[in-house]
Amino acid sequence: MANEHTKSGRGGWLFLLLVVAVYGVIAISNVELIGQALNFFVKAMRSVWPVLIIVFLLLLAADMLLKPAWIKRHLGGKGGIKGWLIVAMAGVLASGPIYAWYALLKDLREKGMRASLAAVFLYSRAIKLPLLPLMVHYFGGAYTVVFCLYLFAFSIVSGLLMIRIKERETT
Amino acid sequence: MYVPQLRKSLIKTVRTFVNLLPIIIGMLLLSSLVVKLLPGQVTADWFAGNAVLDAVMGAFVGGVAAGHPLASYLLAGELLKGGVSLIAVTAFLVSWVTVGVVQLPAEALLLGTRFAIYRNTICFFSAIAIAFLTEYTLRVIS
Numbered sequence: 001m002a003n004e005h006t007k008s009g010r011g012g013w014l015f016l017l018l019v020v021a022v023y024g025v026i027a028i029s030n031v032e033l034i035g036q037a038l039n040f041f042v043k044a045m046r047s048v049w050p051v052l053i054i055v056f057l058l059l060l061a062a063d064m065l066l067k068p069a070w071i072k073r074h075l076g077g078k079g080g081i082k083g084w085l086i087v088a089m090a091g092v093l094a095s096g097p098i099y100a101w102y103a104l105l106k107d108l109r110e111k112g113m114r115a116s117l118a119a120v121f122l123y124s125r126a127i128k129l130p131l132l133p134l135m136v137h138y139f140g141g142a143y144t145v146v147f148c149l150y151l152f153a154f155s156i157v158s159g160l161l162m163i164r165i166k167e168r169e170t171t
Numbered sequence: 172m173y174v175p176q177l178r179k180s181l182i183k184t185v186r187t188f189v190n191l192l193p194i195i196i197g198m199l200l201l202s203s204l205v206v207k208l209l210p211g212q213v214t215a216d217w218f219a220g221n222a223v224l225d226a227v228m229g230a231f232v233g234g235v236a237a238g239h240p241l242a243s244y245l246l247a248g249e250l251l252k253g254g255v256s257l258i259a260v261t262a263f264l265v266s267w268v269t270v271g272v273v274q275l276p277a278e279a280l281l282l283g284t285r286f287a288i289y290r291n292t293i294c295f296f297s298a299i300a301i302a303f304l305t306e307y308t309l310r311v312i313s
Contacts, residue, residue: 099278143257
């Protein structure tokens with residue numbers, strides 16, 4: 001998995017083309033739905049761009065400041081519990097849509113970050129700190145605390161399971 | 172010394188971003204379509220009253236659905252009011268933010284197909300596990 005080939009150049013444009021084709025096919029039978037979806041897309045794009053700027057700046061900072069040796073030491077195969085906690089906490093603090101963070105994780109993985117830690121980051125993002133008051137409002141304080149603790153614990157479990165799968169693949 | 176380094180990093184980051192842009196636009200278009208198609212259709216009728224089946228259904232619907240997590244709270248609240256169990260609603264909430272069927276193509280393109288499939292599968296089953304654990308923990312606490 002660590003050496004799994006990833007591609008985003010031409011594949012990304014093909015993906016976009018495919019999605020546009022899906023829109024085209026649906027538009028033939030339901031123009032109204034496509035209109036609503038496009039309206040939603042414009043609104044979503046407006047809310048996503050600030051996160052994209054943050055990701056761009058983080059990518060730039062990571063490229064300039066984080067050297068592969070440091071990443072390998074703390075987030076690589078020999079990184080200890082500290083690396084796991086750093087990544088889990090970073091996931092909790094990361095905001096915005098999940099796909100905005102794929103590029104940063106791809107960059108870090110290319111520099112030596114373990115696949116399992118990328119999984120931990122993506123999982124712990126499920127804890128949405130700014131939305132906690134709303135969650136308390138809808139489901140109660142006890143539920144919110146228990147729910148978030150399990151999410152945090154399972155972010156680590158998901159990383160451990162990714163290691164186990166990788167070990168099985170290599171044996 | 173820092174200027175050439177900054178220039179080099181800037182070029183690399185811009186290149187990464189240009190490659191990322193069609194994926195983000197594609198993802199947003201796809202998510203917008205799912206948002207308009209799915210949540211309005213999800214009702215309490217989808218859940219049978221069996222804890223295990225409802226948890227699986229909750230995790231499935233949450234994994235396929237897309238949109239802001241706030242929307243999942245609203246929908247989950249409505250489902251609870253409609254008599255759907257806390258187990259099913261919790262599986263739905265966890266799956267909404269951890270499993271991404273709509274995001275799967277983007278995740279596979281950037282992080283690898285096997286990584287994306289394994290991660291989403293783990294998240295799907297963990298959503299069911301968290302649902303049961305949360306329910307039983309709350310019972311013990313109360």
